[in-house]
Amino acid sequence: MIPNIPPGQLMLELTDATVTFAAPGGPVVRAVDGVTLSAPAGSFVVVIGTNGSGKSTLLNAIAGTVRLNSGSMRLAGHAITHWREDQRARLLGRVFQDPRAGTAASLTVLENIAVAACRGRRAGLKWATNRVLRAEAAQRLGAIVPGLDARLDQPIGSLSGGQRQIVSLVMATWHRPDLLLLDEHTSALDPAAADRVVHATATLVREHQLTAFMVTHSLKQAAALGDRLLLVHRGKIALDVQGATKRRLTADDLAARFDRLRCADQLDDTAAQTLADLYV
């Protein structure tokens, strides 16, 4: 395996990263617009932004589900700009917004974990599950959700959404990933389940000393989690706070920031309209 990067050294580097989308006949949208960003190993970056701000596209660009139109990207010392999604998987652990996207419903809990245990490795003709894997899965799951260890042989589709996300987290961190990507992974859950998943996330990130990149829609989570906060707006990073400033931020501060951005947007739109009226 690739040696993990020591804490403090750069884990993720984006240089002038741009992703554009063009609907047929529509305007070209710069979903990620020249973003330059670096995150040292061991940092927990929380990303917020309005709908359509480009925060999810930024995450997808790191995951490899969308390609950069220009710019470059390095992860754990590898130039991954042109790596396919499945190739990047050896460096990345990912948890999706939809519990159904991150786990295979018809497979048992243990079989899902078995697939995760092959992340970044050759899947050969050895048995997928065995006693060692079963014992470790029971121990790791039971440590987070008591009782989940007894459900290893049930189809994962029979678990609740919150439980599935917990299993997804365990799967994503089964082998320590260089970067853990969390894509609004609590937004499909009810508040109680979301709290449990957030708690599990914080615990796993701390225990394994992970570098994490979390996109969230929840200002409460954004204020409570992580050691660095990015506010993405119109494909650019509008706010980047860390350290003591980040720790002082409250959900209300962030809400106020959002309001200011919205006001600025409306002004922009009005100005654009005025210009259009005058000159077109």
Add this chain to the structure above:
Amino acid sequence: MITLLSTWSFGIALGFVALGVFVSYRLFSFPDITTDGSFTLGAVVSTVLLVAGVDPVVATLGGMLAGAAAGVCTGTLYAVLGVEPLLAGILMTTALASVNLVVLGRSNVPLSGVTTLLDRVEVILLPVAQLLGFDAVTAGEAARLGCLVLAASVTILSLYLFFRTQLGTAMRAGGDTPTMARALGRHTGAMTIAGLAIANSLTGLAGSLIAQYQGFADVQMGIGMVVWGMASVFLGAALVGPARLGGALIGTVAGSVTFRLLVAAALRAGLDPDWLKFTTAVVVLTALVAPRCFVRRDQTSPSR
């Protein structure tokens, strides 16, 4: 008695089509029309090899490999060239219609006077059948059935074991939830190609066995096979209920046999054979639509 045994034999041989459809449709969610073409391809390739004097084991494997090749082509159309699953299958089946005709040389070829795989195993199993109390007339038919049951058992076991390995489990995960498999480093395109190769090798094997069983290959023999396979898969699922991989595989072959028995009963009761394919299509349609009518909405929505 002979008719009943022969119905069973056909059911088991067509069970390989059902296994193929199980792999492509159930495990990979890929409605693979190639089945119609690869079934005939398996039959045609085996027949030509047998007539040319090739060993029956090799000829049967040849039919299987030809089916696998057809699956690889369909998978490539889908995964590499981005053609829709249904369209990829239609294109392949259309293309295979010509290939099958060219390989066979004419629209049908008999296997009279040729030693088939079934003939060879029949010789071995005949004493066993006679020991079991079958009379001289039915013993041969029973031995052929025994041969097919044996082949089906080996195939089910192999599939079960393969889909429990790391590679097989990853393939099932990729067929179930491609996003998850890619996020865990699996190349889902390559997996679909491999899955369709497995599925169509089973279909090719079915075609080969049917040709050897009935004693001829016909370029039309594959028509409606994908629907037959789906009917068997649905019927099998209804027979064994919510089952794991092993149960589902056994259920699929059981579904094929049951469906064949139902067809035989319907024909005996006076169903016009011309309406057979129509009836099969109606059965599949019912199986597709019925769950939606009976399952309550709150059971289908994801639990939180």
